[in-house]
Amino acid sequence: MPPPPPLGGPRGPVFHPHEQLHQLHYCIHSNPPWPQAIILAFQHYIVMLGSTVLIASTLVPLMGGNNGDKGRVIQTLLFMAGVNTLLQTLLGARLPTVMGASFAFFIPVMSIVNDFSDKTFTSEHARFVYTMRAVQGSLMVSSVINIFLGYSRVWGNLTRFFSPVVLVPVVCVVGLGLFMRGFPQLANCVEIGLPMLILLVIGQQYLKRIHPRAELILERFGLLFCVAIIWAFAGILTVAGAYKNAMEQTKRSCSVDHSYLISSSPWIRIPYPFQWGPPVFRASHVFGMMGAVLVTSAESTGTFFAAARLAGATPPPPHVLSRSIGLQGISLLLDGLFGAAVGTTASVENVGLIGLTHIGSRRVVQISTAFMFFFSIFGKFGAFFASIPLPIFAAIYCVLFGIVAAIGISFLQFANSNSMRNLYILGVSLFLGVSISQYFVSHTTTDGHGPVKTDGGWFNDILNTIFSSPPTVAIIVGTLLDNTLDARRFHDDRGIQWLVPFHHRKGDTRNEEFYNLPLRINEYMPTRYL
Numbered sequence: 001m002p003p004p005p006p007l008g009g010p011r012g013p014v015f016h017p018h019e020q021l022h023q024l025h026y027c028i029h030s031n032p033p034w035p036q037a038i039i040l041a042f043q044h045y046i047v048m049l050g051s052t053v054l055i056a057s058t059l060v061p062l063m064g065g066n067n068g069d070k071g072r073v074i075q076t077l078l079f080m081a082g083v084n085t086l087l088q089t090l091l092g093a094r095l096p097t098v099m100g101a102s103f104a105f106f107i108p109v110m111s112i113v114n115d116f117s118d119k120t121f122t123s124e125h126a127r128f129v130y131t132m133r134a135v136q137g138s139l140m141v142s143s144v145i146n147i148f149l150g151y152s153r154v155w156g157n158l159t160r161f162f163s164p165v166v167l168v169p170v171v172c173v174v175g176l177g178l179f180m181r182g183f184p185q186l187a188n189c190v191e192i193g194l195p196m197l198i199l200l201v202i203g204q205q206y207l208k209r210i211h212p213r214a215e216l217i218l219e220r221f222g223l224l225f226c227v228a229i230i231w232a233f234a235g236i237l238t239v240a241g242a243y244k245n246a247m248e249q250t251k252r253s254c255s256v257d258h259s260y261l262i263s264s265s266p267w268i269r270i271p272y273p274f275q276w277g278p279p280v281f282r283a284s285h286v287f288g289m290m291g292a293v294l295v296t297s298a299e300s301t302g303t304f305f306a307a308a309r310l311a312g313a314t315p316p317p318p319h320v321l322s323r324s325i326g327l328q329g330i331s332l333l334l335d336g337l338f339g340a341a342v343g344t345t346a347s348v349e350n351v352g353l354i355g356l357t358h359i360g361s362r363r364v365v366q367i368s369t370a371f372m373f374f375f376s377i378f379g380k381f382g383a384f385f386a387s388i389p390l391p392i393f394a395a396i397y398c399v400l401f402g403i404v405a406a407i408g409i410s411f412l413q414f415a416n417s418n419s420m421r422n423l424y425i426l427g428v429s430l431f432l433g434v435s436i437s438q439y440f441v442s443h444t445t446t447d448g449h450g451p452v453k454t455d456g457g458w459f460n461d462i463l464n465t466i467f468s469s470p471p472t473v474a475i476i477v478g479t480l481l482d483n484t485l486d487a488r489r490f491h492d493d494r495g496i497q498w499l500v501p502f503h504h505r506k507g508d509t510r511n512e513e514f515y516n517l518p519l520r521i522n523e524y525m526p527t528r529y530l
Contacts, residue, residue: 017413017498020312025220026361027312028096028514036220040359041367043224045375046385047349047400048100048368050393052077053386054181055101059341062113064127071265072275073341074386075376077101079271082372084331084344089366093316093324093346094515095307096354096365099331102345104295107465108288109135109342110448111457115285129276132339137279139336139343142289143329146297150326155297156318160503164415164495165422166478167305167315169429170471171408174302174348175401177437177470182401185394188253191237193391196230197398204356220357227392231256234389257387265379276339288461293332295465296345297325298472303346306407310351311360313514315502320515352400355407415495422493425481433474440468 026032032040052074060070077100084099112134121127149155162170186193204222208215218225237243238256246254304316304324316324332343354360375382415422444450450464466472482494491497501507 019314021310023358024310024312024360025358028094028360028362031361031363032359037361037364037367039221039224040357040361040364042371043221043357044098044350044353044365044368045371046224046227046388047353047393047396048081048098048347048372049078049385049388050390050396051103051181051347051349052081052101053388054390054393055103055106055342057390059106059109059113060128062110063131064121064124066125066128067260067264069125069128071261071379071383071386072269074261075265075269075379075382076271076275076338076340077342078372078376078382080331080335080338080340080344082369082376083334084328085372086366086369087327087331088324088346089362090518091323091521092327093304093307093320094362094517095304095313095316096311096360096362097303097307098347098350098365098368099328099344100347100350101340101342102292102296102299103342104299104345104465104469105289105292105342107444107448107450107468108138108285108292108461111288111461112138112285114447115282130280132276132341133278134280134282134285135341136274136276136336136339137281138285138289139332139340140279141281141286141336142293143332143336143343145290145293146325146329146332148329149297150322150324150329153319153322155301155325156320156322159301159318159321161479161483163482163499164411165425165482166429166475167411168408168415168426169433169474169478170298170302171306171411172405172430173408173433173437173470173474174299174306175352175403175405175408176434178348178397178401180441182394182398186391186398188394189250189389189391192230192234192254192389193395195233196226196392196395199229200226200395200399220359223353223356223396227388227396230392230395231388234392253391254389256389257383261383261386262380265383267380268377269379270377271338273337274339279336284458287458288465291462291465292343293329295469295472296328296332296343298475299348299469300325300328300346301475302408302471303348303351303404305411306348306404307346307351307354307360308514309407309410310354310403311362313360314508314510315499317502317505317507317511317515319505348404349397349400352397352403355403356400414498416493419490419493421486421490425478425485428481429474429478432477433470436473437468437470440464444468 031037056070056073056077060073081100088097088099113131116127116131203226204218208218235256243251243255301321308316335343440450452460452463454460505511
């Protein structure tokens with residue numbers, strides 16, 4: 001018998017760090033055949049639709065809007081998602097990320113709603129329009145924050161303080177921090193959400209092993225099959241009267257098109273600037289909105305790192321992150337100009353879809369913007385897909401958010417996972433990122449009032465919004481601990497030597513391959529804007 005290996009030595013195969021995932025079928029600049037690319041793009045549209053409908057369904061009634069107003073807000077959010085996604089994939093981060101509506105704006109928008117709750121209007125619709133005009137003005141002015149942080153390179157220089165020890169908790173909580181949109185939302189209608197979750201796992205992971213051809217189809221398009229089957233099942237239950245005598249909350253969660261979006265949406269309507277009227281500017285609203293703008297910068301940064309890893313690209317360099325955050329500021333300006341109810345951020349669920357399908361193609365995401373434009377203009381068709389019950393989306397998110405969280409863990413391979421210092425920082429950052437944000441969320445009332453209660457409402461909104469965001473808390477805690485706790489002594493343990501080459505434009509030859517602007521635009525623009 002050979003002698004046993006030394007204590008702590010390897011007892012099996014040793015897996016060395018890999019910068020790129022080997023199971024990807026198509027990376028960021030390789031493209032599937034056009035028929036597959038179109039179906040995959042439609043799948044991206046379906047995945048991002050859930051958050052859009054949920055935000056509109058939550059905020060519009062509180063503003064005083066009716067079902068028709070809700071349909072128009074959904075159309076505007078979809079249209080702006082198409083515009084901002086196209087801008088970001090062409091001129092921004094250049095990663096396959098969908099830019100969708102953000103929940104970070106809930107608290108400042110609710111503050112605007114509360115400010116007008118005592119004001120007299122001729123009708124509830126008039127109150128809705130005036131509130132939208134105030135949101136419109138706040139978004140336009142507060143967008144200056146991201147534009148400044150991005151194009152002044154401040155944000156990119158801040159990310160130079162990141163190490164793999166910081167990236168792990170930041171990217172992890174980008175997915176884990178959204179757990180309330182997973183099973184808790186699914187549980188609102190278990191008879192629809194749970195079968196969707198079970199069918200997605202079995203159909204997409206187990207049934208694909210039956211035959212090589214089935215593996216290709218189910219791995220890439222299995223999510224669409226599952227949505228169609230459970231959506232049809234929900235439609236049968238609705239038509240059969242299963243929820244006729246149910247509580248209103250159950251009807252809203254389980255029924256197909258309970259909000260009557262199909263009947264109230266126009267056949268054709270193109271969102272246009274100042275569609276709700278001239279914007280209303282109020283200093284307190286603008287300052288309150290700035291907290292949400294900062295949060296979207298932090299959330300998008302974590303999502304970009306996850307997207308880069310899943311798409312087979314190198315980690316985004318600081319100059320690319322600056323460029324993307326600056327362009328996100330321009331996107332927020334456009335959101336306000338066109339009258340979107342909330343601002344834009346990188347969609348976490350669509351990044352998770354890249355990991356589910358193993359397709360990281362940038363072109364697929366760019367094609368998905370065609371579906372966003374089409375269904376935002378032709379309202380009846382868009383409302384048809386918006387009638388999918390939200391627990392179906394929640395079941396999908398249980399899988400997709402988990403994939404993004406796991407990608408965050410994978411960054412640990414580039415640092416010393418046996419260092420007690422690193423484990424301390426990881427544990428504290430992860431726990432506080434989830435715990436602090438959950439405290440603020442659980443103590444925030446339905447009208448947007450959070451734990452911070454001072455005489456300055458705008459100050460309350462800024463702090464309550466920032467500390468309600470898990471990625472923002474994780475960035476603050478992780479960066480501070482990693483750069484102040486024996487940083488020089490543990491330089492090698494932190495994994496800095498792996499990340500530093502990607503900090504410079506020409507530090508790694510692949511940086512230009514993945515992130516250069518198209519059509520040789522970089523040759524005609526000043527370097528500071530690239």
